[in-house]
Amino acid sequence: MTVTDPAHAIGKSIPLVRAVSAINWNRIHDDKDVEVWNRLVNNFWLPEKIPLSNDVQSWNTLTPEEQQLTMRVFTGLTLLDTIQGTVGAISLIPDAITPHEESVYTNIAFMESVHAKSYSSIFSTLASTPEIDDAFRWSEENVNLQKKAQIVLDYYTGDDPLKRKVASTLLESFLFYSGFYLPMYWSSRAKLTNTADMIRLIIRDEAVHGYYIGYKFQKGLEGASDERKQEIKDYTFNLLFELYDNEVQYTQDLYDSVGLTEDVKKFLHYNANKALMNLGYEPMFPKDVTDVNPAILSALSPNADENHDFFSGSGSSYVIGKAETTEDEDWDF
Amino acid sequence: MQLATTSTHLIYFSSVSGNTARFVEKLGLPAERIPLFPSEEPLQARDPYVLVLPTYGGGEGRGAVPKQVIRFLNDEGNRNLIRGVIAAGNTNFGEGYCLAGDIIAAKCQVPLLYRVEVFGTPDDVQAVQEGLDRFWTQQSTTSR
Numbered sequence: 196m197t198v199t200d201p202a203h204a205i206g207k208s209i210p211l212v213r214a215v216s217a218i219n220w221n222r223i224h225d226d227k228d229v230e231v232w233n234r235l236v237n238n239f240w241l242p243e244k245i246p247l248s249n250d251v252q253s254w255n256t257l258t259p260e261e262q263q264l265t266m267r268v269f270t271g272l273t274l275l276d277t278i279q280g281t282v283g284a285i286s287l288i289p290d291a292i293t294p295h296e297e298s299v300y301t302n303i304a305f306m307e308s309v310h311a312k313s314y315s316s317i318f319s320t321l322a323s324t325p326e327i328d329d330a331f332r333w334s335e336e337n338v339n340l341q342k343k344a345q346i347v348l349d350y351y352t353g354d355d356p357l358k359r360k361v362a363s364t365l366l367e368s369f370l371f372y373s374g375f376y377l378p379m380y381w382s383s384r385a386k387l388t389n390t391a392d393m394i395r396l397i398i399r400d401e402a403v404h405g406y407y408i409g410y411k412f413q414k415g416l417e418g419a420s421d422e423r424k425q426e427i428k429d430y431t432f433n434l435l436f437e438l439y440d441n442e443v444q445y446t447q448d449l450y451d452s453v454g455l456t457e458d459v460k461k462f463l464h465y466n467a468n469k470a471l472m473n474l475g476y477e478p479m480f481p482k483d484v485t486d487v488n489p490a491i492l493s494a495l496s497p498n499a500d501e502n503h504d505f506f507s508g509s510g511s512s513y514v515i516g517k518a519e520t521t522e523d524e525d526w527d528f
Numbered sequence: 529m530q531l532a533t534t535s536t537h538l539i540y541f542s543s544v545s546g547n548t549a550r551f552v553e554k555l556g557l558p559a560e561r562i563p564l565f566p567s568e569e570p571l572q573a574r575d576p577y578v579l580v581l582p583t584y585g586g587g588e589g590r591g592a593v594p595k596q597v598i599r600f601l602n603d604e605g606n607r608n609l610i611r612g613v614i615a616a617g618n619t620n621f622g623e624g625y626c627l628a629g630d631i632i633a634a635k636c637q638v639p640l641l642y643r644v645e646v647f648g649t650p651d652d653v654q655a656v657q658e659g660l661d662r663f664w665t666q667q668s669t670t671s672r
């Protein structure tokens with residue numbers, strides 16, 4: 196069975212909210228709703244803003260094998276964004292604790308559709324129609340990709356609101372990263388840099404999504420009994436293990452031929468830890484398996500390097516920076 | 529003149545998601561929290577301290593330092609006692625990663641001591657405990 200068309204593939208239906216009240220943004224129950232809404236609105240972007248065509252030359256320097264890998268990775272990401280936009284974010288609306296939370300989910304859902312569509316912009320800029328069709332066919336036939344989609348979809352249509360939030364947070368903060376690795380890798384080698392710019396915008400959006408859904412999960416868990424808390428914790432770790440095993444196979448399948456599997460796995464561990472933290476759980480993977488390749492880390496965040504802070508650097512290399520140019524007017528000095 | 533205290537004094541801010549509070553708790557050092565709401569009594573620093581804060585932001589670097597922390601540092605007395613800053617954030621924010629730490633370091637001319645993601649791993653906790661130990665000993669021997 197294929198789940199590339201998730202809305203039709205579910206079989207079960209997601210409940211809609213039973214009653215709707217007009218949402219009053221002048222009466223706020225949780226300031227986080229406003230803060231996250233504002234951040235999401237400020238972050239808004241469209242693929243048309245990014246000069247992807249500047250990557251055509253660079254694309255032509257990739258081997259056919261590398262091109263195919265890149266296309267496959269991006270169709271995999273397209274599927275996850277489609278699931279999250281069409282099912283995942285929407286499935287969270289009926290259990291929203293505050294009315295404004297509902298609006299945040301509709302914002303997230305729309306942005307996921309933008310993400311999904313943005314990969315098609317990359318494809319149409321860089322590849323031919325048969326190549327594109329080929330990659331989409333691969334996404335429908337790849338066992339591990341279909342499996343991860345199915346695992347997540349099953350929880351989205353299940354009837355436990357907290358489990359839905361766990362599955363959603365793991366998708367936002369963990370499942371994307373086997374794919375995000377590749378554009379960061381190309382970027383670290385000065386390839387497909389405009390594409391990488393676009394992916395960084397997606398990653399930033401996912402960071403807010405994962406934080407927010409994880410936060411609402413923790414709120415929802417607050418009043419639960421110890422027994423229920425234990426049930427949810429066990430479920431979370433079991434689901435993470437299940438998804439992780441599948442991710443490792445997916446990663447091997449994609450990256451073995453280019454020799455990057457071990458590097459990608461470190462990136463997976465590193466992000467799995469942050470997914471757990473978004474849910475309020477202690478990180479699980481130890482330091483020696485989360486030491487992400489520095490080139491990948493600095494492709495993700497140019498400020499992440501070691502000498503940037505006093506304790507991590509060699510000490511003598513540390514210098515206090517100059518004032519930033521962009522400043523808030525609230526400062527009095 | 530007061531005797532130099534052996535352990536670092538921390539002042540921190542944390543929003544309702546409480547990640548920074550959780551990190552500070554794990555450090556196990558004396559710490560005071562900058563209040564969340566303007567209606568609360570403002571915090572007044574009395575001793576030298578290291579500031580711990582999360583990064584927020586509306587994009588393009590604006591709003592990276594939470595308003596509550598700006599208000600706290602606008603007070604000259606508070607500002608004069610800051611000795612270093614530790615920032616929290618997430619590398620997935622790209623260029624904005626732990627930007628609040630860079631901004632405070634630059635504005636107050638104190639070192640950005642460490643950056644931590646979300647509420648930190650056990651290794652982060654250890655690195656900060658050890659780092660602060662050394663830093664604070666150095667501080668209390670070099671300053672009056």
Ligand SMILES: Cc1cc2nc3c(=O)[nH]c(=O)nc-3n(C[C@H](O)[C@H](O)[C@H](O)COP(=O)(O)O)c2cc1C
Pocket residue numbers: 230231234403406541542543544545546547548549582583584585592616617618619621624625626627645646647
């Ligand atoms: C709306 C929003 C914006 C954020 N912006 C940034 C950012 O620009 N840079 C960064 O490193 N982290 C950013 N973060 C991540 C937070 O700094 C991080 O989650 C931190 O642990 C929050 O701490 P707290 O729970 O103590 O408030 C942002 C989080 C949210 C919710």
Ligand SMILES: [Fe+2]
Pocket residue numbers: 276279306307310311397400401
């Ligand atoms: Fe997305």
Ligand SMILES: [Fe+2]
Pocket residue numbers: 279303307367400401404405
């Ligand atoms: Fe998302």
